[in-house]
Amino acid sequence: MGQNIFPERQNGMVENAWNTSLYDQKHAFVSEYGKGLLPLLEPQSGEVILDLGCGSGHLAHMIAQSGARVTGIDSATSMIEAARATYPDIEFFVADAQNFAFPFSFDAIFSNAALHWVRDAERAVQHMAAALKLGGRLVAEFGGKGNVATITMAVEQSLWELAHVRADFGWYFPSIGTYASLLEQHGFIVRSAALFDRPTLLSEGDAGLRNWIAMFGERVFTGIAPELKQQVLKRAEELTRTQLFKGGHWFADYKRLRIVAYKEEQ
Ligand code: BEZ
Numbered sequence: 001m002g003q004n005i006f007p008e009r010q011n012g013m014v015e016n017a018w019n020t021s022l023y024d025q026k027h028a029f030v031s032e033y034g035k036g037l038l039p040l041l042e043p044q045s046g047e048v049i050l051d052l053g054c055g056s057g058h059l060a061h062m063i064a065q066s067g068a069r070v071t072g073i074d075s076a077t078s079m080i081e082a083a084r085a086t087y088p089d090i091e092f093f094v095a096d097a098q099n100f101a102f103p104f105s106f107d108a109i110f111s112n113a114a115l116h117w118v119r120d121a122e123r124a125v126q127h128m129a130a131a132l133k134l135g136g137r138l139v140a141e142f143g144g145k146g147n148v149a150t151i152t153m154a155v156e157q158s159l160w161e162l163a164h165v166r167a168d169f170g171w172y173f174p175s176i177g178t179y180a181s182l183l184e185q186h187g188f189i190v191r192s193a194a195l196f197d198r199p200t201l202l203s204e205g206d207a208g209l210r211n212w213i214a215m216f217g218e219r220v221f222t223g224i225a226p227e228l229k230q231q232v233l234k235r236a237e238e239l240t241r242t243q244l245f246k247g248g249h250w251f252a253d254y255k256r257l258r259i260v261a262y263k264e265e266q
Contacts, residue, residue, distance in 0.1 A: 019215075020056050020082040029200060031058040034112035034141070040260055041139045043068040047107040050131060052097055052140075053114020057083030060090055063110060073100055075117075098123040105133040109140070116143035116171050122182060129186045132263040138188065144195045144257025145175040150243050151236070151252060155213060155220060158235035163228055167220040179257060188261040196258070199251040208250035209237055 038059070043049055045067025051060040054072030056079055064070040064087075073095040074080050083092040097118045109128050118124045128138055148171075156167045174182075180190045202208030210233045221229045237245075244251050 020078050029203075030113050031055065033198070033200070034059045035062065037110070037112055037139060037141050037258070038062060040258075041108060041110050041137075043108070043110075048104065050102075050106045050109045052109055052111040052128070053117070054083060054092065055079050055114075057087045057090060057092060059110070059112055060092070061087045064090055068107075071102070071106075073097075074114075098127065100127055100131070102131060106131055106136055107133055108137045111138075111140040111142065113142055115140055116147065116173055119170065119172060121172055121174065121179070122186075125182050125186045125188075129188065129263055134263055134265045136263045138183070138259065138261045138263075141256050141258045143171060143173045144179075144255050145173055147171070147173040147255040148252055149255075150240050151209070151213070152217075154236040154239035155217065155232065157239060158232045159220060159224075162232050162235060163224055165220075165224065167217075169217055169220060173255070174257065176257065179259065180261075183259070183261045187264050189264050190259065190261045192258075192260045194256075194258045196256055198254045198256050200254045202250040202252055205248055206250075209233075209240065209244065209252075212250070212252060 041049075041063065043063045043066035047066075047068040049063055049068045049070050051057075051063060051070055051072040054060045054074050055076075057072055060070045060072040060083070070090055072080075072083055072090060072092040074083070074092070075094065075096045077094050080092045080094045083090070097114065098120045109132060115121070115124065132138070152167070152169055152171075155169075159165045159167045176193045176195050180193050183190055202212050204211055213233060213236065221232070224232070244253065
C-alpha cells in the first residue's frame with residue numbers, strides 16, 4: 001500500500017482514483033509531451049530534484065538518469081504504488097501539492113501536467129517556495145487559460161440540456177499574468193512564461209474523446225445514470241466534432257502554460 005507520510009494532507013486537490021494501466025496505455029502522451037520539458041530543467045548529477053505530480057514515475061526516472069537524486073510525489077495512491085513498483089530505486093510518496101514538506105531542500109522542482117489539478121494554487125506555490133533552496137528553480141508545465149475550453153463547454157452544455165446538472169470539472173487553468181504574479185508574491189523571479197496551443201491527438205479513433213472525458217472528467221458524471229452519461233457524451237461529440245475531429249482522430253484543444261522561475265536569492 002502507498003504510505004501517506006503527510007498526515008495533514010488536505011482534500012483541496014481534485015481527487016481521482018486513477019486506473020494507472022489505462023492511464024499509461026491510452027494517455028501515454030502525458031509523459032511523452034513531458035519529455036519536452038526536460039531540456040528546460042537541465043538536471044545535473046548530484047542535484048536534489050522534486051517531481052511534483054509525478055504520476056506513474058516515468059519522467060522522474062528520466063530525470064534520475066542524469067545522476068540527480070529524484071523524489072516523486074503525487075496525491076494519487078494508485079499512481080505512487082505503480083511508480084514504486086516500476087522504479088524501486090526512486091523514492092515516491094503520496095502527498096498533496098498544497099501541503100507537503102521535506103526535511104531537506106531541493107535544487108529544483110519539476111512538474112508536468114499536474115498543477116491544473118491543484119485548486120489552491122497559492123498554497124501550492126507557498127509550499128514549492130518553502131521546499132526550494134535559495135536560487136533553486138521551478139520548471140513547470142500545465143493547462144493554461146482556455147485549456148480544453150471546446151471540450152468543457154460542450155460537456156457543460158450537454159449536461160445542462162440533458163440532465164439539468166451544472167458541471168464542475170474542478171480544474172485550474174490560469175493566465176500567464178495570474179500565475180506569474182502568484183509566483184512573484186511568494187519570492188520567485190519568473191524567467192520565462194509562455195502560453196501556447198498544443199492540439200493533442202487522442203488515441204482510439206472515434207472513441208478518443210469519450211475515453212478522454214471518462215479518464216479525466218469523470219467527476220462531473222457523479223450521480224448520473226450510465227445511459228444518460230452516454231447520451232451526454234454523444235451530444236458533446238456532436239457539439240465538438242467540426243472543431244476537434246480530423247482525419248478519423250479527435251484532437252483535444254490543449255493550451256499549455258510553461259513556466260521557469262527561480263527562488264529569489266536574498
Ligand atoms: C491537461 O493536461 O491540460 C489536462 C489533462 C486532464 C484534464 C485537464 C487538463
